[in-house]
Structures are given as C-alpha cells and as structure tokens.
Amino acid sequence: xxQAGAGQADEDxxxxxxxxxxxxxxxxxxxxxxxxxxxxxxxxAAVVSTPGGGRAGGIPNRRRAREEKERTKMRERQRRxxxxxxxxxxxxxxxxxxxxxxDINEVIAALARxxxxxxxxxxxxxxxxxxxxxxxxxxxxxxxVAAAPPSAxxxxxxxxxxxxxxxxxxxAARPISHRAAPAPVSGLLVSPPRATAASRPxxxxxxxxxxxxxxxxxxxxxxxxxxxxxxxxxxxVPDVAPRPPERDFAGTPYVPVYIMLPLGVVNGNGEVVDAxxxxxxxxxxxxxxxxxxxxxxxxxxxxxxxxxxxxxxxxRRLFQMIRELxxxxxxxxxxxxxxxxxxxxxxxPLPHWVIEIGxxxxxxxxxxxxxxxxxxxxxxxxxxxxxLQGRTAVEVYFDFMRSFRVEFDEYFxxxxxxxxxxxxxxxxxxxxxxxxxxHGWKYPGIxxxxxxxxYLQKSLRKAAEAxxxxxxxxxxxxxxxxxSEPNLTGFFCDGGDYxxxxxxxxxxxxxxxxxxxxxxxxxxxxxxxxxxxxxVKVSGVHWWYxxxxxxxxxxxxxxxxxxxxxxxxxxxxxxKYDAALNFTCVELRTMDQHEVYPEAFADPEGLVWQxxxxxxxxxxxxxxENALPCYDRDGFNKILENAKPLNDPDGRHLFGFTYLxxxxxxxxxxxxxEFERFVKRMHGEAVLDLQV
Numbered sequence: 001x002x003q004a005g006a007g008q009a010d011e012d013x014x015x016x017x018x019x020x021x022x023x024x025x026x027x028x029x030x031x032x033x034x035x036x037x038x039x040x041x042x043x044x045a046a047v048v049s050t051p052g053g054g055r056a057g058g059i060p061n062r063r064r065a066r067e068e069k070e071r072t073k074m075r076e077r078q079r080r081x082x083x084x085x086x087x088x089x090x091x092x093x094x095x096x097x098x099x100x101x102x103d104i105n106e107v108i109a110a111l112a113r114x115x116x117x118x119x120x121x122x123x124x125x126x127x128x129x130x131x132x133x134x135x136x137x138x139x140x141x142x143x144x145v146a147a148a149p150p151s152a153x154x155x156x157x158x159x160x161x162x163x164x165x166x167x168x169x170x171x172a173a174r175p176i177s178h179r180a181a182p183a184p185v186s187g188l189l190v191s192p193p194r195a196t197a198a199s200r201p202x203x204x205x206x207x208x209x210x211x212x213x214x215x216x217x218x219x220x221x222x223x224x225x226x227x228x229x230x231x232x233x234x235x236x237v238p239d240v241a242p243r244p245p246e247r248d249f250a251g252t253p254y255v256p257v258y259i260m261l262p263l264g265v266v267n268g269n270g271e272v273v274d275a276x277x278x279x280x281x282x283x284x285x286x287x288x289x290x291x292x293x294x295x296x297x298x299x300x301x302x303x304x305x306x307x308x309x310x311x312x313x314x315x316r317r318l319f320q321m322i323r324e325l326x327x328x329x330x331x332x333x334x335x336x337x338x339x340x341x342x343x344x345x346x347x348x349p350l351p352h353w354v355i356e357i358g359x360x361x362x363x364x365x366x367x368x369x370x371x372x373x374x375x376x377x378x379x380x381x382x383x384x385x386x387x388l389q390g391r392t393a394v395e396v397y398f399d400f401m402r403s404f405r406v407e408f409d410e411y412f413x414x415x416x417x418x419x420x421x422x423x424x425x426x427x428x429x430x431x432x433x434x435x436x437x438x439h440g441w442k443y444p445g446i447x448x449x450x451x452x453x454x455y456l457q458k459s460l461r462k463a464a465e466a467x468x469x470x471x472x473x474x475x476x477x478x479x480x481x482x483x484s485e486p487n488l489t490g491f492f493c494d495g496g497d498y499x500x501x502x503x504x505x506x507x508x509x510x511x512x513x514x515x516x517x518x519x520x521x522x523x524x525x526x527x528x529x530x531x532x533x534x535x536v537k538v539s540g541v542h543w544w545y546x547x548x549x550x551x552x553x554x555x556x557x558x559x560x561x562x563x564x565x566x567x568x569x570x571x572x573x574x575x576k577y578d579a580a581l582n583f584t585c586v587e588l589r590t591m592d593q594h595e596v597y598p599e600a601f602a603d604p605e606g607l608v609w610q611x612x613x614x615x616x617x618x619x620x621x622x623x624x625e626n627a628l629p630c631y632d633r634d635g636f637n638k639i640l641e642n643a644k645p646l647n648d649p650d651g652r653h654l655f656g657f658t659y660l661x662x663x664x665x666x667x668x669x670x671x672x673x674e675f676e677r678f679v680k681r682m683h684g685e686a687v688l689d690l691q692v
Contacts, residue, residue: 113287118676120667121280246637250686252644253653256291257679258330260625260661263338264346266314268301275321281662282325288676289683292328292418294658295319296428299335299400300348307353307389308399312407319411328418329411330658333401333525335423336377340438342628350375354388361387366433366450369475374433374450376426380517381455394520401528412532419533419656421582422525424518429539429584430570432514434555435482444543444600445483446492447555449475451510463509472502479555485599486544492551498561499549511559515569522577536574538567538611540585540627542593546601560610567611571618580655581615583608585627586642587635608642616652623656629663631671636678643682657682 083104090107109119119125267273282293295318302310322329339347349355358364358375364382365373382393391399401420411417426433434447441447451460452475464473478490478497486492497503518536525534544552548562560566574581588604615622624643630636643654659675666672677687 113283118284118287118672120284120669120672121277124669126669126673244691246691247640247646248686248690248692249640249644249681249684252684253651254684255643255654255682256328256656257289257682258292258294258328258656258658259285259290260294260658261296262662263296263344264348265295266298266301266318268304268348270301270311270313272314272318272321275317279321279325281667282322282327284667285662286325286327288672289679290327292330293322293662294330294332294421296332296334296338297404298338298348299333300337300350303351303400305352307391307396308403310400310403310407312404316407319408319416323411323414323416329416330419330421331404331417332421332428333397333404333423334428335397335400336426336428337375340376340436341427342437350377354378357388363453363455364388365453367452368439368448368450369452369477369479371452372439374426374436374439376433376436377423379453379455380425380513381453381457381459383517383520385455394524397521398524398528401525405528405530412529417532419535419580420525420529421535421537422521422579424521424536425514427539429537430514430518431539431541431556431558434557435552439482441482444552444597444602446480446486446489446544446551448482449479449510449555451475451513456513459513460506460509464505467505469502469505472505476503476506486547486549486551489551492547492549492554494548496549498551498554507554507559510554511557511566511569514557515573518570519573519576522573522579526577526579533580534577535580535582535623537582537584537625538570540583540588540604540607540611542585542588542604542607543597543600543602545603545607565610565614567614568618571614571620574615575618575620578620580621580623581611582623582625582658583611583615584625586624586657587626587628587630587639589634589638612642616650621655623658624654625658626660629660629665631665631674633674633677636674636681640678640681 086107090110105123109123109125112119112125117125117127261278262273265273265278272278285293295315297315302312302315304311319329337347337349338344339349350358354364355375358373362373364378364387365375366377366379367373378393380393382388384392384394386392388396401422405412408417421428424430426436432450434450435441435445451457457473460475461470461473464470476491476497479492480489486496487494489496491497491503498507522534522536539556541553541556541558544550550558550560550562550566553560553566558566558570571581585604586608590603590605593600593602593604612622624639626635626639630639639657643657645652666675677689680687
C-alpha cells in the first residue's frame with residue numbers, strides 16, 4: 001500500500017506539472033494569436049472605433065482559448081489516470097518489476113521482453129533470434145535483387161548490396177526487414193541498367209544528384225548503335241564461399257550459460273558501480289536466457305586494512321540485485337591482485353597489511369631467477385609458514401572462505417549461489433605466474449620458472465637431499481628467459497635437459513608443489529563450504545604444445561611433455577575433494593592460431609581434448625570459459641563442439657560455460673544476436689537460421 005501511495009503521489013505530481021506545461025503552451029498560443037496592422041490602414045481605424053478601444057472579436061477569441069485549455073487539461077488528466085491504472089495493474093497482477101516512478105517507456109520495454117523481443121539499455125529493440133531468424137534469413141542473402149522502380153532493370157544489383165563477411169552473421173549485419181524479400185538471382189551473370197547520354201536526363205533534373213529512380217525517356221537512335229546498345233553487358237558477381245555446415249544442437253543436453261561481471265563491479269569502498277545500468281543489462285541477459293553471473297570477491301577489497309576484518313557490504317547489495325532478477329551466482333574467491341594481465345582494466349592490489357609484510361619480507365612472493373618479485377599472489381612456499389601476523393597462508397584463505405560462507409548463508413540455502421570457484425594462483429588459476437606481462441613477457445614466450453624465493457628453495461633442497469643428490473638443489477641455468485623459444489635453450493630443446501635425470505627430478509618437484517598447494521587449499525575449502533559445489537580454474541597454455549618439451553606448460557607448472565600426461569595428477573586431486581575443473585581457451589581453433597602465430601606451434605584444440613578427457617576419465621565434472629573476447633559465430637560454434645562432443649559413446653558434455661565478459665561491445669547488435677543464438681543452442685533449443 002505504501003508503494004502504491006507513493007506511486008499515486010508521483011502520478012499526481014506529474015499531472016500537475018503536465019497541466020502547467022499545457023497552460024504555458026496555451027499562453028504562448030494566445031500571444032501568437034495577435035497580428036500586425038498598419039496603423040494607417042482602414043482596418044486599424046475600425047479597431048480604434050470599437051467600443052473599449054479593443055480589437056473587434058478579441059473577447060470571444062479569449063473565451064475560446066480558455067475553453068480549449070480546459071479541454072486539454074481534461075484530456076491530460078484522463079491520459080495520466082489510464083497510465084496510472086496500467087502501471088498499478090502490471091505491478092499487482094503481471095509480476096513486472098516496475099519502479100514507483102516508472103514511465104511509459106519502461107512499460108513498453110517490459111511488455112516487449114514478455115513478447116520475446118530484446119530491448120537493449122539504450123532503447124534499441126529487435127526480435128530475438130528465435131522469433132526473427134526465419135524472417136531475417138529471408139531478408140538477407142549472399143546475392144539479392146533490391147526492389148526497383150518500373151523503369152529500372154529488374155535484374156540490376158543495387159550499388160550498396162553487401163556480401164556477408166566471415167564471422168559476422170548475415171542477419172545481424174543489417175536491420176531486420178519484415179517485408180517480403182525479393183527473389184535471388186539464379187545465375188552469376190546479370191545485366192546492369194543501361195543509361196546513354198541520349199537517354200539520361202540532365203543533372204539539374206536529378207533530385208539529390210541521383211538518377212537511379214528517374215523514368216528514362218526513349219530517344220530515336222542510330223540502328224547500329226541500338227544493336228550495340230542491346231547487346232547484354234555481362235558483369236561478374238564475386239563468388240562467396242558458403243559457411244561450413246553447422247551441427248544441429250536441438251534436443252542435446254542443457255548446458256547452463258553464465259556471464260562474468262566486470263572485474264570492478266564492487267569497488268574498494270564497498271559500493272556497486274553503476275548499479276542502475278547494471279540492472280538494465282542483467283535484465284537483457286535474463287531475457288536472452290542466460291542462467292546466471294560470475295562475480296570475483298577480491299581479497300584485497302574485503303580484508304583490505306586489518307587481518308580478519310571483512311567488509312562484505314558491496315557484495316551483499318550486488319547479490320540482492322541478482323537474486324531479485326532470479327539469476328544464479330558463481331562466486332570466485334580471488335586471492336590474487338587484479339591488474340597487469342590481459343583483460344585487466346582496473347587495479348586491485350592484495351590487502352594493505354599483506355603488502356606491508358611483503359616490504360620487510362619479499363620472499364612471500366613468487367620470484368624468478370633474476371630475483372624479480374611477482375606481487376600478484378603469495379608464494380606456495382608459505383602455505384605452512386606463519387609469516388602473516390601469526391597465520392599461515394592457507395589459514396588466511398580458510399578464514400576468508402569461512403567468513404563468506406557465514407555472511408551469505410541464506411544464498412547457499414536458497415540455491416542462489418550455485419558454485420564457488422577457489423582461486424589457487426595467478427589470475428585465480430591453478431598455475432605459477434610464469435608469464436607476467438609486468439616483467440616483459442610477450443606471447444608466445446616460454447616464460448620462466450618461479451621458484452627462487454627462499455621458502456620454495458628450502459623445499460627444493462629437502463627434495464634433493466631426500467633423493468640423495470644435493471647438487472640438484474637448484475633451478476635450471478639454461479632455461480632461457482621469458483620470451484625465449486624452446487629450441488634456442490639447452491633445457492627445452494629437443495633432447496634437452498628437461499628429459500635428463502636432473503630435469504625429470506626438478507620438473508617432478510616443481511609440478512608436485514602445484515598439486516600439493518591445490519590439495520591443501522581444497523581440503524579447507526571443502527571444510528568451509530561443506531556440500532556446496534566448488535571448482536578450480538586451470539589455464540589453457542596452448543603455445544608450444546606441438547613441440548616435444550611443451551616448454552610454456554612446464555614453466556607454468558604442468559609437467560606435460562609429449563611422453564607424459566601432466567593433467568591426470570591435477571584431475572586426481574580435484575576428484576579427491578569432489579571439485580569441478582573449469583578449463584579455458586575452448587573457443588580457439590588451431591588453424592587460426594597457426595595463421596596468426598605460426599612460430600608458436602600452438603594447438604589449443606589438442607590441449608582442450610587432452611584436459612577434458614583427463615577430467616572425464618577421473619570422473620569429475622568439467623566446465624569451461626573463453627580465454628579471449630568472442631563475438632563471432634565461428635568461435636561460438638567451436639565452444640559448442642567442445643561442450644557437446646559429437647558421437648561421444650558415454651554422452652559426456654560440459655556441465656556449464658561462463659562467458660568472458662560483460663561489456664558494451666557485447667551489446668552491439670550483431671554481437672548480441674550471435675550471443676543470444678549461442679545461448680539457445682547451449683540450452684539444446686532449435687534455431688531457425690541453421691547453416692546446413
């Protein structure tokens with residue numbers, strides 16, 4: 001009732017304002033009703049002779065103006081009353097989330113979404129792919145004849161006819177037309193319209209300088225010239241390679257689709273950034289069928305100033321907004337800093353009190369051979385070292401996770417939070433920070449080993465002593481630098497030291513440290529989140545995959561040369577704690593990578609196939625996300641192929657996909673059309689513009 005009263009008050013206020021506006025407009029009209037007379041004219045003399053010195057007929061004119069003003073006010077009151085009743089009815093019976101001061105634009109947008117249309121935040125409205133694909137498919141063809149006036153050649157191609165581009169849907173490349181499309185040209189040879197100097201009208205007679213729609217007037221011509229003119233002029237239309245056929249995913253298993261929110265959606269002050277705009281964007285995604293969103297909970301924002309003092313205010317408001325929109329939540333426990341990596345558009349450092357500790361003890365960070373510290377995340381060497389004001393690193397992570405679980409208990413109980421992703425290293429992924437851009441790395445460099453802080457060096461010495469070879473208590477001295485190529489190093493080249501006795505010992509210790517870190521943190525995560533779904537992200541280091549050593553994977557901690565499966569141990573530890581594996585780069589094609597960087601010897605398709613099968617063989621669930629922004633149909637089709645492998649005898653498929661990331665570019669019409677189409681196919685729904 002309070003909300004309804006507020007709404008009525010707002011409507012009355014708006015009504016009064018509208019009436020005032022009408023009065024002002026009527027006043028202006030009344031003033032404009034005057035006219036100028038020459039004082040010397042007979043008409044002016046007649047006016048002067050009118051009793052009262054006024055203009056003849058002035059009083060009736062003012063009376064009519066007042067009557068018209070009253071009628072206008074009455075119509076305005078009736079219109080606003082109708083609008084108020086419509087809003088009240090939609091709020092009460094239609095379950096529309098309309099605010100008290102909603103205007104007619106918001107009503108129209110809500111009704112349009114209910115009818116299956118897409119309404120973008122800027123008001124752009126168009127049919128969804130399911131309702132418009134059939135019409136749009138008929139309205140855009142590779143070669144098409146435009147409607148022409150009777151005088152034009154019916155076989156002429158319009159000068160602006162555009163052929164569809166690779167990676168851009170023809171439907172999205174131009175506005176959708178609801179008029180019947182003209183028939184396509186059956187052949188490649190067409191006759192353009194002919195215009196001669198004799199038949200062409202003068203330029204001055206052409207409106208806007210365009211003579212294409214003018215009726216040509218026949219003029220007598222010389223017979224020989226007429227015969228030459230009548231000869232058909234052939235014009236070659238460029239042939240366009242058809243799209244490769246697409247699989248029909250109608251009726252396939254339902255794979256939920258989530259979308260990552262901006263990295264800084266909650267700022268350091270505990271505020272949701274651009275909350276109103278975000279709600280509008282999320283409504284659009286909800287209408288497009290998106291199942292939920294992924295949010296990073298930054299350690300550096302929540303526990304920023306003092307140990308075990310957590311500020312969840314911004315996240316509580318954000319989660320409430322998401323719950324009201326009936327979306328699901330994937331939450332990332334982000335124990336790393338933001339900034340300095342590909343796609344990072346903001347800077348969120350580690351907690352200030354951790355940075356203070358790092359100033360006096362920089363060995364809490366990963367360190368390369370040259371002694372450069374990487375402050376992106378804490379070294380795994382302090383997992384069991386009490387160097388963080390009396391706590392170990394894993395204890396700090398556990399306290400953070402337990403605080404989150406208690407703070408948002410209702411969201412777990414109601415099923416709003418569907419999954420917790422545990423950050424285990426650089427970029428929140430289970431890997432060493434082996435290729436940091438801040439230290440000069442550029443793709444496709446092999447990276448460097450990150451094991452030179454004193455805590456990891458102590459662990460390496462213990463492992464070498466246990467093996468009986470204390471001389472092995474060192475990192476490789478011939479492994480190159482961040483941007484080296486494998487074949488130019490003594491360690492990674494074919495037949496290099498990576499496959500020697502020492503090399504196998506070092507790489508086993510280096511990769512086992514990664515697995516042990518995952519084991520320790522996941523044990524405490526399972527304790528904190530009990531029966532909730534947890535997951536771990538593993539990065540797709542696909543460059544140099546076609547070489548024997550797989551150098552970039554080795555420096556990242558994945559002991560996966562050509563003669564060893566480096567992902568089976570990771571899958572085994574995830575299986576131990578019933579954690580899912582979230583893998584990246586599922587949108588990349590090997591051939592595309594070879595065209596752009598042939599020297600990288602990359603094979604993302606081979607890597608994805610290996611990792612997915614290692615996880616499925618271990619009996620764990622697999623989710624995925626794109627590594628780079630993806631807007632084109634080819635990329636989305638590749639994700640679909642990996643999500644639902646063809647002819648898999650066990651019917652295995654991904655249990656979820658998270659799209660990276662919400663941005664203004666995604667809302668551009670061609671991009672959003674492809675994204676909405678992709679969501680429907682991930683859900684196993686049919687699309688009408690399938691390329692078969």
